Amino acid sequence: VNLTSAPFFVVAPRCVLRTGGAMAEFDYDLLIIGGGSGGLAASKEAAKLGAKVAVCDFVTPTPKGATWGLGGTCVNVGCIPKKLMHQATLLGEAVEDAKEFGWSLPETKSHNWETMVNNIQDHIGSLNFAYRTDLRTNKVEYLNMRAVFVDKNTVELTNKKGEVSRKTAKFFMIATGGRPKYLGLENEKELCVTSDDLFSMQTPPGRTLVVGASYVALECAGFLAGLGYDTTVMMRSIPLRGFDQQCAEHICGYMQEHGCKFERGVIPAKIEKGEGGKIKVSWKPTQGEGEMQSDEYDTVLVAVGRTALTAECNVAAAGIECHPSSKKVIGTGNGVGGTEQTSVDNIFAIGDVLEGYPELTPVAIQAGILLSRRIFGGKTTAMDYVNIPTAVFTPLEYGSVGLAEEDAEKLVGAENLEVYHSAFKPLELTVPHRGDNAGYVKVIVEKASGKILGMHYLGWHAGEVIQGYAIGMKFGMTKDDLDNLVGIHPTSAEVFTTLKITKSSGADYKSAGC
Numbered sequence: 001v002n003l004t005s006a007p008f009f010v011v012a013p014r015c016v017l018r019t020g021g022a023m024a025e026f027d028y029d030l031l032i033i034g035g036g037s038g039g040l041a042a043s044k045e046a047a048k049l050g051a052k053v054a055v056c057d058f059v060t061p062t063p064k065g066a067t068w069g070l071g072g073t074c075v076n077v078g079c080i081p082k083k084l085m086h087q088a089t090l091l092g093e094a095v096e097d098a099k100e101f102g103w104s105l106p107e108t109k110s111h112n113w114e115t116m117v118n119n120i121q122d123h124i125g126s127l128n129f130a131y132r133t134d135l136r137t138n139k140v141e142y143l144n145m146r147a148v149f150v151d152k153n154t155v156e157l158t159n160k161k162g163e164v165s166r167k168t169a170k171f172f173m174i175a176t177g178g179r180p181k182y183l184g185l186e187n188e189k190e191l192c193v194t195s196d197d198l199f200s201m202q203t204p205p206g207r208t209l210v211v212g213a214s215y216v217a218l219e220c221a222g223f224l225a226g227l228g229y230d231t232t233v234m235m236r237s238i239p240l241r242g243f244d245q246q247c248a249e250h251i252c253g254y255m256q257e258h259g260c261k262f263e264r265g266v267i268p269a270k271i272e273k274g275e276g277g278k279i280k281v282s283w284k285p286t287q288g289e290g291e292m293q294s295d296e297y298d299t300v301l302v303a304v305g306r307t308a309l310t311a312e313c314n315v316a317a318a319g320i321e322c323h324p325s326s327k328k329v330i331g332t333g334n335g336v337g338g339t340e341q342t343s344v345d346n347i348f349a350i351g352d353v354l355e356g357y358p359e360l361t362p363v364a365i366q367a368g369i370l371l372s373r374r375i376f377g378g379k380t381t382a383m384d385y386v387n388i389p390t391a392v393f394t395p396l397e398y399g400s401v402g403l404a405e406e407d408a409e410k411l412v413g414a415e416n417l418e419v420y421h422s423a424f425k426p427l428e429l430t431v432p433h434r435g436d437n438a439g440y441v442k443v444i445v446e447k448a449s450g451k452i453l454g455m456h457y458l459g460w461h462a463g464e465v466i467q468g469y470a471i472g473m474k475f476g477m478t479k480d481d482l483d484n485l486v487g488i489h490p491t492s493a494e495v496f497t498t499l500k501i502t503k504s505s506g507a508d509y510k511s512a513g514c
Helices: 037-048 072-077 079-100 113-137 215-226 245-257 361-376 405-412 462-474 479-484 493-498
Strands: 008-011 016-019 022-025 028-033 053-056 140-143 146-151 154-158 164-174 178-180 208-211 231-235 261-264 266-273 279-285 293-297 299-302 306-308 347-349 390-392 398-402 417-424 439-446 452-458
Touching: 028 037, 028 361, 037 053, 037 072, 037 113, 037 140, 037 361, 072 079, 072 113, 079 113, 079 215, 113 140, 164 361, 208 215, 208 293, 215 231, 215 245, 215 390, 231 266, 245 261, 245 398, 245 405, 245 439, 245 452, 279 299, 390 462, 398 462, 405 417, 405 439, 405 452, 417 493, 439 479, 439 493, 452 462, 452 493, 462 493, 479 493
Parallel strands: 028 053, 028 164, 053 140, 164 347, 208 231, 208 299, 231 261
Antiparallel strands: 008 016, 016 022, 146 154, 154 164, 178 306, 266 279, 279 293, 390 398, 398 452, 417 439, 439 452
16 A cells, blocks of 8 residues: 555544555554553543554563553552552551550551452452453453564464464554563572562562662562561662652651661672572672672562563564664654654554653553544644653652752753752651651742742652642742642641742751641
């Protein structure tokens, strides 16, 4: 079919493309590879607009044998189980707090790992079922098969039995996300686990080493320590790369005060079987010479980042250009796809697999919905990737929107910034007598315009707090706007509305009352 010879038109129900008298039939208008949050949202939106749509989703088991159902990383081995396990630690703290509020409770408490895991997995199973039902209701065909490109309009599908078939589509959307990286050490896949394994482990993790300082690493280390397990974080350089470093270090300090240990500036050199089923890890300094050290653990969790699943679906066969290092799809910024347009005119990419954009579930969902509307609904609205709020569910939660202080300095220069900040203690923690000035907020302001470039919140309910302020950031909120906003009392969120102390003043930013 010669697509350069206009006119051509699409008859969606039959998936027929006509051009200059020639005809090419496709099985689908749109075939989406990846059944995560973004792929599912895009598929349903396209189907509502009259397209014939299929979603291919297949989970390759981990080296430990873990696998899961429809819904992608977030639902099965990411956001959902992670936050629920974080909630388990918060409830443990609340049990102790309750005694100070007059509740009569046992002096000691215990936690059952198996009960927590089974109940969380039951919830995830109900979500998997709901997603399958939702696809059927929206007339989206679900193909539980691995999809591999043959050319720009064809994929080869392999099911669990190894049976192979082929399907064609006019458009493709790559929404495969990624899987955890490994360190490249001998024995690690046999002896270590990743976040793909942790949330369904049937036995308690025991003494745990978490390798990495990503948000996944610190979140998992946080709830493991909070549940009472001896937990150590091993990081080669800085924590939470890409986030505000003052806030990242504040989190590490809080975690350390609450029992989590840190080995900094080192990397694992060897992983081997130890005595009595233990795992022996030997490590060395990240830079320079130094003495090799070692210790033994019950569980070693590798959380050093993720790799995009582009090679697994053979995007090269379709002519799709990927980043040489990250293996993510490079968006061209052209055509109907815009940012999500690949180097091939009929193939698009959304979510974590797209190079240079936030790896966040709501980002993939929003991008997928808007892309489907542009392809099949004649709309023009593109995804806005600026000022996207996010939260990290470490023991001291972290919510942010806009620029980190380091990035703001690079953008406009440190001399052109004013940074307002304050520590605080939530009212709820005054009676239990904990958390003195553990909370922290800062607002990064461009001096000349008064425009807020970044907002950062460390404290309780961080996601809920920063979500509300994010809309102001989308509309170009200034420090005057924030000062004119009346806060809700008594809340932690109101601290943003009363910020007077600047970093440059050197004045004490610690809170002295409610």
